[in-house]
Amino acid sequence: MRETVMEGSHAVAHAVKACRPDVVAAYPITPQTHVVEELAQMVADCELDVEYVNVESEHSAMSACVGAAAAGSRTYTATASQGLALMFEVLFNASGMRLPIVMTNCNRALSAPISIWNDQQDSVSARDAGWIQLYAEDVQEAADQVIQAYRIGEDERVRLPVMVNMDGFVLTHTYEPAFVPEGGDVDSFLPPYEPEIKLDASDPRSFGEVGYPEDYTEFRYQQQLAMDASREVIREVAQAYCQEFDREDYGGLIQRYHSDDADTVLISLGSMVGTMKDAVDGLRNDGESVGLVKLRSLRPFPEEELYDALEGAKRVAVLEKDVSIGLGGAVHGELAGTMFNRDLDASLHGFVTGLGGRDVTVRDVGSIYRRVESGEAESVEWVNVDENRLFEREARGPTP
Amino acid sequence: MLAPGHNACPGCGATLIARYALKATGPDVVVTLPTGCLEVTTSPYPNSSWRVPWIHSLFENSAAVASGVEAALKAQGRDEKVLAMGGDGGTVDIGMQAISGMLERGQDVTYVCYDNEAYMNTGVQRSGSTPLDASTTTSPSGSCSFGNPVKKKDMPAIVAAHGIPYVATANVAYPKDCIGKMEAAVETEGPAYVQVLSPCPPGWSMEDSRMVEVGKLAVQTGLWVNFEKRGDGVVYTKVPERQVRPVEDYLKPQGRFKHLFGGEGGEEELARIQAVADRNLENHDIVR
Ligand SMILES: Cc1ncc(C[n+]2csc(CCOP(=O)(O)OP(=O)(O)O)c2C)c(N)n1
Ligand SMILES: [Mg+2]
Numbered sequence: 244m245r246e247t248v249m250e251g252s253h254a255v256a257h258a259v260k261a262c263r264p265d266v267v268a269a270y271p272i273t274p275q276t277h278v279v280e281e282l283a284q285m286v287a288d289c290e291l292d293v294e295y296v297n298v299e300s301e302h303s304a305m306s307a308c309v310g311a312a313a314a315g316s317r318t319y320t321a322t323a324s325q326g327l328a329l330m331f332e333v334l335f336n337a338s339g340m341r342l343p344i345v346m347t348n349c350n351r352a353l354s355a356p357i358s359i360w361n362d363q364q365d366s367v368s369a370r371d372a373g374w375i376q377l378y379a380e381d382v383q384e385a386a387d388q389v390i391q392a393y394r395i396g397e398d399e400r401v402r403l404p405v406m407v408n409m410d411g412f413v414l415t416h417t418y419e420p421a422f423v424p425e426g427g428d429v430d431s432f433l434p435p436y437e438p439e440i441k442l443d444a445s446d447p448r449s450f451g452e453v454g455y456p457e458d459y460t461e462f463r464y465q466q467q468l469a470m471d472a473s474r475e476v477i478r479e480v481a482q483a484y485c486q487e488f489d490r491e492d493y494g495g496l497i498q499r500y501h502s503d504d505a506d507t508v509l510i511s512l513g514s515m516v517g518t519m520k521d522a523v524d525g526l527r528n529d530g531e532s533v534g535l536v537k538l539r540s541l542r543p544f545p546e547e548e549l550y551d552a553l554e555g556a557k558r559v560a561v562l563e564k565d566v567s568i569g570l571g572g573a574v575h576g577e578l579a580g581t582m583f584n585r586d587l588d589a590s591l592h593g594f595v596t597g598l599g600g601r602d603v604t605v606r607d608v609g610s611i612y613r614r615v616e617s618g619e620a621e622s623v624e625w626v627n628v629d630e631n632r633l634f635e636r637e638a639r640g641p642t643p
Numbered sequence: 644m645l646a647p648g649h650n651a652c653p654g655c656g657a658t659l660i661a662r663y664a665l666k667a668t669g670p671d672v673v674v675t676l677p678t679g680c681l682e683v684t685t686s687p688y689p690n691s692s693w694r695v696p697w698i699h700s701l702f703e704n705s706a707a708v709a710s711g712v713e714a715a716l717k718a719q720g721r722d723e724k725v726l727a728m729g730g731d732g733g734t735v736d737i738g739m740q741a742i743s744g745m746l747e748r749g750q751d752v753t754y755v756c757y758d759n760e761a762y763m764n765t766g767v768q769r770s771g772s773t774p775l776d777a778s779t780t781t782s783p784s785g786s787c788s789f790g791n792p793v794k795k796k797d798m799p800a801i802v803a804a805h806g807i808p809y810v811a812t813a814n815v816a817y818p819k820d821c822i823g824k825m826e827a828a829v830e831t832e833g834p835a836y837v838q839v840l841s842p843c844p845p846g847w848s849m850e851d852s853r854m855v856e857v858g859k860l861a862v863q864t865g866l867w868v869n870f871e872k873r874g875d876g877v878v879y880t881k882v883p884e885r886q887v888r889p890v891e892d893y894l895k896p897q898g899r900f901k902h903l904f905g906g907e908g909g910e911e912e913l914a915r916i917q918a919v920a921d922r923n924l925e926n927h928d929i930v931r
Contacts, residue, residue, distance in 0.1 A: 265718035268711060294714035299744030303707035306741065309700050310675065310711025316718055318711070336700050442696035442712060444671045444723045449691035451699035458688055 244422040244488055251382040251414040252277030254421045255321075255347055258386040260291050261424035262345075262393050262433055265316035268296040268307035272326040273359045274411035275349040279321055301326035305333035305344075312342035313450050315441035317393065320344070323411055324351035327365045331372070337404045338373030338466060340450055343396030343436070344404040345389060346374075350513065350564075351411040352599040360600020361411040362564035363513060367541070367573050373466050375405040375473055376542040378512040382419040385409035387490065390429050391480045397436050398480075400472040410514040412600070422488065432487050470543045477540055496545035499552055501527060502534030507616055508556040508589075510549075512538040512574065515562060515596075515603055522608035533612060541574065546581045553582070556589045560615045562608070562626075564597040571595065571623035590618075596626035644670060646692040651684040654851030656815040656841030656858070657730070657757040658684070663818060663839075664726055664755050667825035670695055672724040673716070675709040677733035678702040680764045680843075681757065696723075703737040705729045706745040709752045724829055725751065731758040731772035734838075735798040746805040746834045753828045754836045756798070757815075759843035767846045771796040774866070775919065776912050777899045784902035789912050794919065802836045803872055809835035811871040815842065816858030820880065824871055840867045848898020860893040865920035868927055881931040887924070890917045 249257070255278050259267075269279040285291035294311075298304045301322050308318040322330065327348055337344050348366050352358040366376060375395060379385035385407065392405035409415060440448055454462055478495035485492055492498075500520055502508050511519055516537040526533045536552050538545065553559055561575040570576055575593025582591070594611050597603040607626060614620040644665040651658045657680055665672070674697045676682045682699045685692040700708045709727035716723055727745075729738055734756040745752060761779050762768040769782040769791050778790035803810045809831040813821035821839060828835035842858045844851045861867035862882060869880035891913065894900040903909040903916075924930055 266711060266714045268714070294718045296710055296714050297748065298707065298710070299740060299747075303704060303710070303741050303744055306700060306704035306707035307711030307714065309704075310698065310708035310713075311715035311718075312711075313698050313708075314673065314712045314715035314719075316715035318715075332701055333704065340700075442673045442698060444673070444696055447670075447694055447696045449686055449693050449697045449699075452686040452688040452691060453683055454688050 244424050244428055246420065246422050248418050248420050249382070249423060250277060250416060250418050251385055251409060252416065253281050254382050254386040254423050255389055255409070256281035256285065257423040258389040259319050260285055261429045262317065262390055264293055264319045266294045266296065266308070266311035266318045267320065268298050268304045268311070268318070269320045270298055270301045270304045270322070270326060272301070272323050274351060274415045275321045275323045275326070275347070277415060278347060278349070301329045302333060305330040305337060308344045309333060309337050309340065309342060312337070312344050313340065313442050315436070315438055315443065317436040318344050319346070321347040321349065323349040324353055324365045327369060328353060331369065334369055334372035334374060336451070339462065341402040341469070342404060343393070343402055345392045345396060346404070346406050347385070347389060348406050348408045349411045349415045350408050358599040361413050362598045362600070363408065364565045366406060366408045367565035370542055370573070373403065373470070374542065375403055375470070375540065377405065377407050377540055378538060379407065379409045379414060380514060380516045380537060382414055382417065383421045385414055386421060386423060387484060390424070390433060391484050394433050394480050395473060395476050398476045401469050401476050403466070403469050403473060408513065413514040432484065474543050493539065495548070496540040496543070497548045497552060498537040498539060500535040500537065502536050502552050504532070505534030505556060506532040507558040507560065507612060508534050508536055508553055509560050509562060509608070509612070510536045510538065510574070510578070511562045512541060513564070515564065518603055518605055519562065519608050522605045522612070525605065526609065526612060531612070531616070538574070544577060544581065549578065550582065550585055550587070553587060553589060558592070558615050559589045560592045560594060560611060560620070562594045562596055562603070562611065566595045566598070575623065591622070592620040593623045594626050595624070601627070644694045645685070646694055648690070649685045649692040650687065651680070652845055652851070654844040654854040656759060656843060656854060657681045659815050660755065660757040660839050660841055661728065663822045664728065664825050665695065666822055667829050668724050668726050668753070671722070672726050673712050674698070675700070675705045675712060675727045677705040677729045677738060678764070679730035679733050681728065681730065683764055702733055704741050705733060705738060706752070706754060707741040710745045710748065710750050713750045713752055724753065727752050727754045729754070729756050730763070731756060731760060732762045732770040735771045735796050743805065746802065746807050746836070749833050751832060752834055753825070753831070754834065755825065756838040757841040758838050759841040759846055760795070761846055763843050763846045772798065775916060776903060778902060779899065789902065789908070790899070799836070799838050807834045807836065808832070809873055811837045812839070812869050813837055814840045814858050814862055814867055814869060816855045817862070817869070820869065827871070848901070849896050853896055857893065857896055860888060863888045864890045864893040865924040865929065866890060866893055868923050868929065870927070879927045879929050882929050884930050887930055890920050
């Protein structure tokens with residue numbers, strides 16, 4: 244691997260290249276464009292030997308990946324936001340047929356109002372699609388997770404598609420120092436994809452048949468078993484990767500940061516974790532008992548790991564860039580659900596923040612911590628809502 | 644290569660068309676099929692009628708899945724053919740975008756549309772391929788309706804406008820012509836498209852035993868035109884003059900046109916349909 248300073252999207256493209264995919268099918272959308280443009284340039288310069296299918300939509304991008312993966316090829320695509328939403332039905336189809344497609348999702352808010360800026364509503368809304376969902380904290384992790392994703396998804400115990408999420412602009416368009424693979428760097432870590440069942444005239448098989456009620460449940464259940472099995476594989480692969488390429492310990496499905504002895508534990512996923520680590524450092528310097536848990540994997544949901552990490556906590560706060568309108572942040576809701584039957588003594592609070600590209604600063608994290616620590620925090624809170632920008636304000640009359 | 648024992652209705656045109664297509668491709672082929680009657684009736688898990696590698700993904704993406712298969716075979720240096728099939732709904736309506744993309748990219752795929760002129764799998768709703776005045780469950784005839792108010796979408800012309808090397812129409816009732824065109828399509832390098840009329844006894848409300856006869860009548864009345872277009876040259880299949888029939892002969896055996904006969908205003912509608920047929924026969928100089 245070569246240490247360099249590179250834009251996040253380009254680092255990801257280099258990771259993809261090193262994985263030697265057979266087929267790339269993609270459709271442009273901000274902020275994913277630099278990933279697929281870089282791959283196209285590699286093809287144009289004969290640096291990357293891949294069938295690059297310039298499809299006419301994200302629906303077809305994922306469909307082409309389904310066809311190519313079923314035919315036994317290693318496939319890649321990338322998208323964001325509206326593109327991921329357009330793929331929705333194909334996502335379920337890919338996981339149902341157990342095709343280990345790898346996709347980078349460059350997290351972006353969903354319309355309306357249309358916004359090209361970052362939050363994680365897109366991937367969080369697709370969390371029931373049967374895809375493994377990993378979240379990257381920085382450029383290095385976004386690139387590394389692509390390589391890990393192929394090995395996880397293609398593992399015989401798993402055979403599921405993997406979505407690697409990286410925050411739009413915050414990671415895709417940021418230059419950071421990173422180790423990127425070159426040439427055959429990952430060949431021994433990632434052997435060629437050779438599925439035992441594929442579309443092949445010498446051994447004809449049918450893919451995507453009609454599932455009657457007597458079989459459908461068992462198909463779905465086996466997806467669940469595969470997802471459960473992926474927990475161990477994600478851990479193994481992260482560990483093997485760190486050893487092989489000399490990375491700091493990723494920690495599997497979650498990463499703990501000063502959380503072991505903390506009274507208050509913050510939880511988040513994606514690039515916001517970086518900011519939160521700085522906030523935790525500052526608060527700890529001030530003598531606060533606070534720590535952080537980063538979710539690397541949203542699916543499978545790291546229930547056991549979270550329980551272990553939260554067992555001694557008094558207060559837990561989830562900060563997330565998504566909301567299930569009518570409830571609250573999805574991760575907060577899921578954490579509450581999985582902990583309901585466990586004897587956790589902590590209060591649990593959810594914070595909806597960072598929507599549509601709004602910055603979440605170290606100060607914001609600090610104020611959230613203070614609210615939680617002082618016992619003022621509600622079960623679900625929206626952070627920094629500006630009353631002056633609510634368009635119903637006029638209809639209600641001037642605020643006193 | 645399409646095993647018996649599937650659940651298709653007696654007199655189903657689509658299953659015959661699938662057999663023709665597999666005759667044309669031979670066993671070294673990968674088939675993609677969208678959601679629809681042919682898919683549902685031939686692939687009830689754990690059984691499958693397909694003795695060739697086959698994949699059904701979704702309703703609108705047969706051409707996109709086929710594009711991925713083609714790319715994968717190329718990447719792996721394999722030489723199987725790729726056959727994408729689709730019903731009229733999966734082709735001319737919801738699948739249109741994916742097909743357009745596949746054609747424009749020049750992918751080496753043969754696309755066969757079996758055109759039964761409605762969404763049969765979901766209970767005979769109209770599609771863009773439903774002809775003028777056909778009664779369907781979403782374009783029913785009624786006291787103030789003669790059924791489908793607009794004429795059939797000219798998908799072959801839309802496909803041809805992509806400038807692909809091979810476009811043809813065919814009819815299940817003329818197997819030799821149909822298989823010949825499918826063979827030509829498969830031999831074509833790059834995208835090829837064949838749209839085949841596929842009478843559907845339950846969907847068209849007619850007797851099973853009349854499927855082939857009605858298919859022929861579509862051609863003999865001029866309501867279905869068979870042609871073959873390679874590059875810029877179009878060849879229309881001629882209809883011998885002694886076989887030419889008035890449109891009533893085609894419409895009468897089909898319950899979907901029953902409302903045109905005997906009721907008020909039916910005559911004018913029949914005249915409109917006859918005008919469509921006349922234009923076809925004249926414009927393409929079909930009668931010999
Ligand atoms: C996105 C989506 N919309 C609607 C459907 C429901 N649907 C399944 S098959 C079908 C009609 C198929 O019609 P056609 O392509 O003409 O094939 P046929 O059944 O007539 O052979 C419809 C509407 C679906 N499966 N997916
Ligand atoms: Mg149909």
